[in-house]
Amino acid sequence: MKNLKVRAVRRDNGEKTDISRVFLVEQVKGMLDKIQQNLFDVAKQKRDACIEVVKTRWRKI
Structure with a gap:
């Protein structure tokens, strides 16, 4: 504060x-x-990694 500066630390990556x-x-x-955008992107990547598209022919079931 003596130099009229503050330090900010990002909670998503620890960058100071x-x-x-x-x-x-x-x-x-x-x-x-x-x-916010970074947290969203990371969450979306994790979600998308867990999704698997299954193609089937319903007539056979």
């Missing part, structure tokens, strides 16, 4: 960033958008 207090709001908004 020093941010000037002058640009804090703008950068944190952008960072939160990136975190």
Whole structure:
């Protein structure tokens, strides 16, 4: 805080960033958008990895 900077640590990847207090709001908004998108993408990849398409002919069943 003495240098008018704060340190932000992303919860999704642990990346640490020093941010000037002058640009804090703008950068944190952008960072939160990136975190949300990253969490969504990772969850979607995990979900998609568990989905298997099964093709069958229902007439035979």
